[in-house]
Amino acid sequence: MNDRTPSRPRLSRRNLMKTSGLSGLGLALGPGLAACGRGFGGGDDSSGGEGEINMVWWGDAARAEVTEAALDIFTEETGIAVKTEYQDSGPYQDKLATRFAAGDEPDLMAQRMDSLREFADRGALLDLNTAGDAVDLSGLSESARALAEVDGAVYGVPAGLNAIGFIVNRDITDEHGIAIPDGDTWSWDDLAEFSASVTEATGGEVYGTGFEASTLANIIVWIRQQGEDFFTEDGRFGASEASVQAWFDMIQAMRDAGGFPPAGFFEQVGGGAEQSYIAAGTLASQIIPTNNFLSYSQAAGGNLALLRMPGETTGVRRGQSVDCPHLWSIASASEHQDEALRLLDFLANDPRASQATGTTRGVPPNSQIAEDLMGDLAEEDRTATEYLIGLQGEDLPPSFPYPPGGSAIADALAAIATEVEFGSMSSSEAAAAFVAQSQDALEQ
Amino acid sequence: MPAARERRGGRGPAAGRRRHRDRAGYLFLLPWFLGMLLVVIPFFASLYLAFTDYNLLNDPKWIGFENFREMFADPLYLQSLKVTFTYTFVSVPLSLAAALLVAMVLNRGVKGLPVYRAVFYLPSLLGASVAVVLLWREIFGREGIVNAFLGWFGVQGPSWTTDPDYALSMLIVLHVWTFGSPMVIFLAGLRQIPTMYYEAAAVDGASRWRQFRSITLPLLSPIIFFNLIQSLIASFQTFTQGFVMNNGSGGPANSTLFYNLYLYQQGFNQFHMGYASAMAWTLLIVIAVFTGLTFLSGKYWVHYDN
CATH class of the missing domain: 1.10.3720.10 (MetI-like)
Structure with missing residues (x-):
């Protein structure tokens, strides 16, 4: 290697260093650049031809296929072309916000329940009351219609109805001769007893149950069973410290007894049924959204029981509610509102639309259509649909939409629940911190 | 500046060629310049937004150093x-x-x-x-x-x-x-x-x-x-x-x-x-x-x- 002669000409390093340092500094502004907003060069030319509407949702390829099938019927009949875009649920929300900010909002969109008011309160969504009778809502059950209502305005139609439910793998309980408690009347104590017996019978191979303490849907049921509202009607945080602490304590007691997995067990696995712990055989029971019952059943060996949440008959009042994965909402600034309204009505009220999509987004909100659809469904979907129809017929306390700032509460609970899990915070400290942070988040 | 211009803008075939070459240079710079706009505009927009309450959906409200x-x-x-x-x-x-x-x-x-x-x-x-x-x-x-x-x-x-x-x-x-x-x-x-x-x-x-x-x-x-x-x-x-x-x-x-x-x-x-x-x-x-x-x-x- 004789190219290391000292006489070799070279760059002036001093200058090289300085320029590169400064150019690196310029890169530091990267994140700020994303903040391009309305009035700052966001394009407002709505792409697409005359009468073409843009519809966006989240989901997988299977859901896309059945959705496109429904839209084909619509396009054939009305001549209105629909340009669709779909993606994963996480990035969906960020992209939707950005599109609104850029003045490039879709005409019809899947609107997540937890950010409904973020959009609706700011005038971004069309109030269906102002659209005359373009969309017929008379076929919807009371609980279905209430989901899209904010202060008397109606910001969409549920794309489907679901609830959360408890699934139990019967293969495991049968093998070890363990009786599954009565799913309509069981209590949280029954769950604790059941889960401990599964772990014991399997020699620790399988944990009796497991769910994330930080999933809002789970804790909301618990809080409602204590006679409190997680989110109150006037958009405040309504859970007491005592009830939140009891939630952490209840889970910790199951963990101590061995029925619930140890700290750090829940890793970031994909959201699908195939990657779930019940499919992997490490949990005997878990909580799922009921519209996914079929896919969980297929992934976990086809022998699942669907139970209600524990404590429904033993709490102060009922905790479960009829929910929906998302609404179909129309942008208030949409240039194709009439066409979007027609499509919305088609999705909500035309039996052919529901026949095409099945229950991929839950039970059709129109009760008549839901019942008519029953015969076409796979057994698991029928079970889930009966579960939902049952719930809708019952006298459940009303549930109120997530107020703006709700996502900060989800983040706060995730962090605090982890602290409790690893014992770096006591359950009472954690409850106090969570209530304080939640109230704070909603005041902003 | 005028002196420089004088020298560059002289008549004669050589000067014309140079002007032509300059134009080509600017033409090559154009994509960079357009790309630069995509950086500079959001750059200043974000500086302005830093002093506002902006929720993406409504117009930003000026709130100073809040x-x-x-x-x-x-x-x-x-x-x-x-x-x-x-x-x-x-x-x-x-x-x-x-x-x-x-x-x-x-x-x-x-x-x-x-x-x-x-x-x-x-x-x-x-x-x-x-x-x-x-x-x-x-x-x-x-x-x-x-x-x-x-x-x-x-x-x-x-x-x-x-x-x-x-x-x-x-x-x-x-x-x-x-x-x-x-x-x-x-x-x-x-x-x-x-x-x-x-x-x-x-x-x-x-x-x-x-x-x-x-x-x-x-x-x-x-x-x-x-x-x-x-x-x-x-x-x-x-x-x-x-x-x-x-x-x-x-x-x-x-x-x-x-x-x-x-x-x-x-x-x-x-x-x-x-x-x-x-x-x-x-x-x-x-x-x-x-x-x-x-x-x-x-x-x-x-x-x-x-």
């Missing part, structure tokens, strides 16, 4: 600073040390050097990519190969990804692993150090360690300086690793809540784009301060041999 005031009373903001500082001040020195060590080994004339160079460089191309972070998540998973390895020695490894005490250290290890790009630069720098210095030192009986301290380090100091600044800036801006590792939550228990991750959460999940813009500008100032300090300190330890 966002900046709020920042320092926001425990999550302070947590994100802590995470980012810890990450930077631990992983940057470690990765530079690893880079220098490997560069020195490779510089001793290994057979098949290009292959090794490529192999060591590869992680730095991949390190920030989603696929590798996902892979890392599996490797450090509860039942991943790291814990399987520890199991051979009877050690029960922790849940690296879900335990708040370990999650950040796992990302630091990932960062150190991506030492390839400073390594390549070190290697280039090492090869510019004249061998005669080492030969002279060897004749005088200097040990390897002495040679390293008295020849390699001083002559390499401009390169170390360069790598240090590049790594500091990149590390302050870490986003992908944190985002992918815990699906954007910054968990477990905010232990991987990087500055830019929190900025993203504020801007796009919680609709506080004004606050997020203020955070971006504050980060710019933080990076400028640390870069400035590094430059000032350079007087004492960076040696230019010419």
Whole structure:
């Protein structure tokens, strides 16, 4: 290697260093650049031809296929072309916000329940009351219609109805001769007893149950069973410290007894049924959204029981509610509102639309259509649909939409629940911190 | 100026050719200039937004320095600073040390050097990519190969990804692993150090360690300086690793809540784009301060041999 002669000409390093340092500094502004907003060069030319509407949702390829099938019927009949875009649920929300900010909002969109008011309160969504009778809502059950209502305005139609439910793998309980408690009347104590017996019978191979303490849907049921509202009607945080602490304590007691997995067990696995712990055989029971019952059943060996949440008959009042994965909402600034309204009505009220999509987004909100659809469904979907129809017929306390700032509460609970899990915070400290942070988040 | 113009704008065929050539030059610059607009406009927009309450959906409202005031009373903001500082001040020195060590080994004339160079460089191309972070998540998973390895020695490894005490250290290890790009630069720098210095030192009986301290380090100091600044800036801006590792939550228990991750959460999940813009500008100032300090300190330890 004789190219290391000292006489070799070279760059002036001093200058090289300085320029590169400064150019690196310029890169530091990267994140700020994303903040391009309305009035700052966001394009407002709505792409697409005359009468073409843009519809966006989240989901997988299977859901896309059945959705496109429904839209084909619509396009054939009305001549209105629909340009669709779909993606994963996480990035969906960020992209939707950005599109609104850029003045490039879709005409019809899947609107997540937890950010409904973020959009609706700011005038971004069309109030269906102002659209005359373009969309017929008379076929919807009371609980279905209430989901899209904010202060008397109606910001969409549920794309489907679901609830959360408890699934139990019967293969495991049968093998070890363990009786599954009565799913309509069981209590949280029954769950604790059941889960401990599964772990014991399997020699620790399988944990009796497991769910994330930080999933809002789970804790909301618990809080409602204590006679409190997680989110109150006037958009405040309504859970007491005592009830939140009891939630952490209840889970910790199951963990101590061995029925619930140890700290750090829940890793970031994909959201699908195939990657779930019940499919992997490490949990005997878990909580799922009921519209996914079929896919969980297929992934976990086809022998699942669907139970209600524990404590429904033993709490102060009922905790479960009829929910929906998302609404179909129309942008208030949409240039194709009439066409979007027609499509919305088609999705909500035309039996052919529901026949095409099945229950991929839950039970059709129109009760008549839901019942008519029953015969076409796979057994698991029928079970889930009966579960939902049952719930809708019952006298459940009303549930109120997530107020703006709700996502900060989800983040706060995730962090605090982890602290409790690893014992770096006591359950009472954690409850106090969570209530304080939640109230704070909603005041902003 | 007029004089210059006179000279350039002279008549005659040569001048015409030059004008023609100038036009071609500007034409070539045009894409850069247009691209620049895409940077400059949002740049100033975000500066304006930093002083507003802006929720993405309604028009921004001017609120002066409120966002900046709020920042320092926001425990999550302070947590994100802590995470980012810890990450930077631990992983940057470690990765530079690893880079220098490997560069020195490779510089001793290994057979098949290009292959090794490529192999060591590869992680730095991949390190920030989603696929590798996902892979890392599996490797450090509860039942991943790291814990399987520890199991051979009877050690029960922790849940690296879900335990708040370990999650950040796992990302630091990932960062150190991506030492390839400073390594390549070190290697280039090492090869510019004249061998005669080492030969002279060897004749005088200097040990390897002495040679390293008295020849390699001083002559390499401009390169170390360069790598240090590049790594500091990149590390302050870490986003992908944190985002992918815990699906954007910054968990477990905010232990991987990087500055830019929190900025993203504020801007796009919680609709506080004004606050997020203020955070971006504050980060710019933080990076400028640390870069400035590094430059000032350079007087004492960076040696230019010419």
